[in-house]
Amino acid sequence: MPRTAANRPAMLAQSAFDLFAERGFGKVAIDDIAAHVGVTKGSFYSHFRSKHELILAACSYYYRSYQQRIHEEIAPLTNPAERLRRVVETSVRTCIVDKRNRMFTAEIFALSLKDEQVRNGWAQFYDSVREMYVGLVMSAQAAGYTDIANPRGAVDMMLAAIEGVKLRAGFEPHIADEDEQQAIVDGLLSIVLLKSSNSTRPEKATS
Amino acid sequence: MPRTAANRPAMLAQSAFDLFAERGFGKVAIDDIAAHVGVTKGSFYSHFRSKHELILAACSYYYRSYQQRIHEEIAPLTNPAERLRRVVETSVRTCIVDKRNRMFTAEIFALSLKDEQVRNGWAQFYDSVREMYVGLVMSAQAAGYTDIANPRGAVDMMLAAIEGVKLRAGFEPHIADEDEQQAIVDGLLSIVLLKSSNSTRPEKATS
DNA sequence: GATCAAGGATACCCTCCGGTATGTAACGTG
DNA sequence: CACGTTACATACCGGAGGGTATCCTTGATC
Numbered sequence: 001m002p003r004t005a006a007n008r009p010a011m012l013a014q015s016a017f018d019l020f021a022e023r024g025f026g027k028v029a030i031d032d033i034a035a036h037v038g039v040t041k042g043s044f045y046s047h048f049r050s051k052h053e054l055i056l057a058a059c060s061y062y063y064r065s066y067q068q069r070i071h072e073e074i075a076p077l078t079n080p081a082e083r084l085r086r087v088v089e090t091s092v093r094t095c096i097v098d099k100r101n102r103m104f105t106a107e108i109f110a111l112s113l114k115d116e117q118v119r120n121g122w123a124q125f126y127d128s129v130r131e132m133y134v135g136l137v138m139s140a141q142a143a144g145y146t147d148i149a150n151p152r153g154a155v156d157m158m159l160a161a162i163e164g165v166k167l168r169a170g171f172e173p174h175i176a177d178e179d180e181q182q183a184i185v186d187g188l189l190s191i192v193l194l195k196s197s198n199s200t201r202p203e204k205a206t207s
Numbered sequence: 208m209p210r211t212a213a214n215r216p217a218m219l220a221q222s223a224f225d226l227f228a229e230r231g232f233g234k235v236a237i238d239d240i241a242a243h244v245g246v247t248k249g250s251f252y253s254h255f256r257s258k259h260e261l262i263l264a265a266c267s268y269y270y271r272s273y274q275q276r277i278h279e280e281i282a283p284l285t286n287p288a289e290r291l292r293r294v295v296e297t298s299v300r301t302c303i304v305d306k307r308n309r310m311f312t313a314e315i316f317a318l319s320l321k322d323e324q325v326r327n328g329w330a331q332f333y334d335s336v337r338e339m340y341v342g343l344v345m346s347a348q349a350a351g352y353t354d355i356a357n358p359r360g361a362v363d364m365m366l367a368a369i370e371g372v373k374l375r376a377g378f379e380p381h382i383a384d385e386d387e388q389q390a391i392v393d394g395l396l397s398i399v400l401l402k403s404s405n406s407t408r409p410e411k412a413t414s
Numbered sequence: 415g416a417t418c419a420a421g422g423a424t425a426c427c428c429t430c431c432g433g434t435a436t437g438t439a440a441c442g443t444g
Numbered sequence: 445c446a447c448g449t450t451a452c453a454t455a456c457c458g459g460a461g462g463g464t465a466t467c468c469t470t471g472a473t474c
Contacts, residue, residue: 008451024321026233029431041433043452051432103320109374110317113310114231123378157394160371167316167370168363171330187364191398215421236461248463250422258462416474423468434457441450 009047011037013057020058021100024107030054056117062104063125069094070132080139084192087136088158088185095166096176096184102166130155137192146193158191216254218244220264227265228307231314237261263324269311270332276301277339287346291399294343295365295392302373303383303391309373337362344399353400365398 015036019028030051034044048054073090077083094101112119133155140146148154165184169175175184222243226235237258241251255261280297284290301308319326340362347353355361372391376382382391 040453106317110313161368163374164367164370168367247423
């Protein structure tokens with residue numbers, strides 16, 4: 001082994017995420033990423049075979065971070081409606097507060113149009129998120145918080161709305177305001193839950 | 208004047224849109240665009256000062272095309288609910304059927320993160336679309352097709368959902384199926400109109 | 415029909431950047 | 445303590461592509 005080993009690949013992937021989120025895939029050179037970790041390009045290429053491989057690693061890093069965060073947020077909660085609301089809140093907050101995530105995902109979308117591996121990676125991630133949401137909604141349904149006819153379709157529409165709001169936030173930063181955030185969460189939840197009552201909030205639950 | 212003049216700038220902008228939509232801003236060289244019109248780079252630079260200027264022109268081209276199409280679609284309609292539905296249908300169809308538009312807007316989103324002019328251009332376009340929708344919804348409301356409390360908020364959420372579905376279509380092409388399209392239109396309209404009845408379709412109107 | 419402006423072509427430059435070739439210092443292993 | 449392996453550095457290559465310099469062509473105008 002050479003001087004320092006540590007987990008360079010992971011560090012490089014994380015630095016890549018940081019820089020990609022800041023400037024986009026195209027405007028970040030391998031030299032930049034390597035320098036960001038305190039290493040040179042030659043060394044970089046002993047960990048990754050190509051820039052493309054690094055991009056995939058950066059994507060994985062993002063996916064893992066998101067899922068880990070969601071998991072941490074709902075771990076202590078047991079009430080289905082609470083869990084659902086918390087996940088939506090976390091998703092909204094992550095997208096709005098963390099500008100980097102917004103920018104990174106926008107880059108993914110653009111790249112995925114031309115890159116099958118990136119596209120497949122995102123599709124897989126998206127599917128797992130969808131399944132999580134479907135599970136949450138169906139739990140909420142079983143507990144009487146909603147009687148939505150088509151949970152899967154509603155979740156799809158809500159996820160689409162999240163993506164749309166994410167994009168909009170890039171153009172209208174005022175969405176980052178606290179009160180706006182709450183309105184968005186309510187709007188999103190209303191797609192998935194009953195409209196007639198504010199049954200989302202657990203203390204107002206009807207069952 | 209030289210051999211052929213015509214409206215080269217417009218042709219270049221349109222070709223730029225075509226190629227950008229196909230390969231993305233970064234992967235299209237000026238040479239490609241010039242060649243696509245049957246011209247060389249030197250000539251290109253007598254019409255545009257930079258690639259950036261061309262990108263802005265391609266954006267304008269897209270915005271104008273969209274607005275023109277919407278206008279043509281609703282021109283013959285007078286019933287407010289019909290007009291609203293037609294616009295949503297047109298938006299959905301354009302996004303789903305025309306892959307190029309999807310790809311082009313994805314590129315815009317990615318670029319706008321780093322380019323203020325592109326961002327402002329989109330913001331302006333988006334605002335005009337929003338105002339159009341708000342007008343349509345309020346007309347529908349005045350005619351009794353909906354009693355939605357906050358038309359502006361509902362329109363925002365619906366536009367967000369459109370953007371989200373647009374993105375999703377990049378990963379799940381089956382959305383392009385005819386029946387799926389109708390479901391999406393209904394889903395979107397339900398955000399803006401009353402849920403209890405299918406009052407969207409004019410022949411079922413309650414007033 | 416001489417002049418001139420503008421569209422167009424050709425050729426070139428220069429920079430950036432992904433990737434490679436090569437060297438070297440540390441570590442594990444026998 | 446040789447020896448291979450691995451993480452790292454240095455230096456370089458080569459292609460791509462944005463932009464420019466320069467010349468040519470054409471048509472309008474007087």
